[in-house]
Amino acid sequence: MKILFGVLDWGLGHATRDIPLIEGLLGIGHSVDIISNGRALKILKEKFGGRCNYYDISGLYVPQMYSSYFILACAMNLHKMAASILKSRKKINKIIKNGKYNWIISDNRFELYDRPSNSIMIIHTLNFNSHLLKYPITKLMEFITKPYGILIVPDFPKKGIAGIMGQNKNILNKEVHYIGVLSQIRKKHYKKNIDYFISLSGPEPQRTILENKLIKQCHKLKGNIVIAGANPDVNQTKTIGKNIKLYSFLNVQYQEEMMNRAKFIITRSGFTTTANMIELGKKRALLIPMPGQPEQEFLADLYERKKYFHHVHQDDINLEKDIKVAMKGFRGFRPQWRTKRSVKKFLKII
Structure with missing residues (x-):
């Protein structure tokens, strides 16, 4: 199958967590084209080289964060954020039209979708447990996920990494799959010599x-x-x-x-x-x-x-x-399973 995979460039977290998913797709013979930009695209190119095709397209405009008033900065720059999505969407429409993809997979690239029947979003924030922000952000998540027929949440269905943030009972009429933790890091036996x-x-x-x-x-x-x-x-x-x-x-x-x-x-x-x-x-x-x-x-x-x-x-x-x-009294988070099984769950959906 031919797959278009979009990755958000906001830090490196989205790119690195998508590496095992893209590796899994390539490993079973699928063709993968990647849409991203900035540092995220750079590390994906370094990882996959000629095994994938790449499109350098800017995504959502994010205000620079010099202070703690990020929400206010976003509110003041809504026009720029909306304009950036519309600009990106025009370029992506041409790629989708010419590419004839079986699946469109978006990791938080809100402008990347085709039909609900072939569009998948990878997202871990479906809700927000804040008295001030809960209602607007929850409604925003419902709006953002509307074009996608399938949502993939890289978390556990119960006792999840994100707690209530990964749950939203109001998102209806679509498949929601909790595949578990995703990480490009694997546990290996090294001497513990970094303090x-x-x-x-x-x-x-x-x-x-x-x-x-x-x-x-x-x-x-x-x-x-x-x-x-x-x-x-x-x-x-x-x-x-x-x-x-x-x-x-x-x-x-x-x-x-x-x-x-x-x-x-x-x-x-x-x-x-x-x-x-x-x-x-x-x-x-x-x-x-x-x-x-x-x-x-x-x-x-x-x-x-x-x-x-x-x-x-x-x-x-x-x-x-x-x-x-x-150092005292904290026990870490014990996962129900690890990335290897999460990738298998993802590939079954595809």
Whole structure:
């Protein structure tokens, strides 16, 4: 079958979680064309090379996040966001018309769909448990998912990674499949010789703001420290002081190695980022939600309440203090199954 697969470029999380799905499709003989842009497209090209065809098309316009008022920034830029989707949709219509695809699969590319009978959306946010945002965001999710006949949720149907955020009983007249955790990382046996692994992710400028803040505080920590910058636009490795090594970017292979070697992980509370830790069975971690990003703030609070992982807000980071808290009383998230089985569930749907 011929498949058009769209990937959102907002950080690297959507691209990395789609890697095992695309690998699975190619592995059983399907033809896959990829629509993405920016850093997401770059790592997908590096991963799949000539095995796929690629379309560089910008998706949803996202305001730059210098402050915690992300929702307000989006409200003030609705006209730009709508215009970006319409512009992208015109280009995509031509691709779909000429491509004669059996399936259209969209990971949060809201403008990528054909008919409900052949359009699939991969999405983990179907609801929002916030007194202020619950109704508008829930209704927005219902509107966004309307063109798709099938929804694939990379979560568990009960006791899920995203809690209530992955559930919405008001989404009717379509198939909803919970396939389980998705991660490009695999658990492997390495010697645990990295005391702290800091994995930075997410859109700019907040990625760089957090990087600079953490580097200043890392000097107070004892042990072997590795920082992965999640910036594929730069290929740079440097040593900071006696015990800190900074990589501007780690490919999947080296990211997997570092996470397996790590005794403690410091990272964002993004859905895919935490899915990587869940895949590996990690228990010791400090999560730092992106300021003004409701999903990350919700997940960080959820994991704190459930005693999965400790979190701290970006403006309040005190690494020495926060790590001590995170070391006590948190048990991690135990998945019902792992990515290998999730991919099998996905391929059965296709």
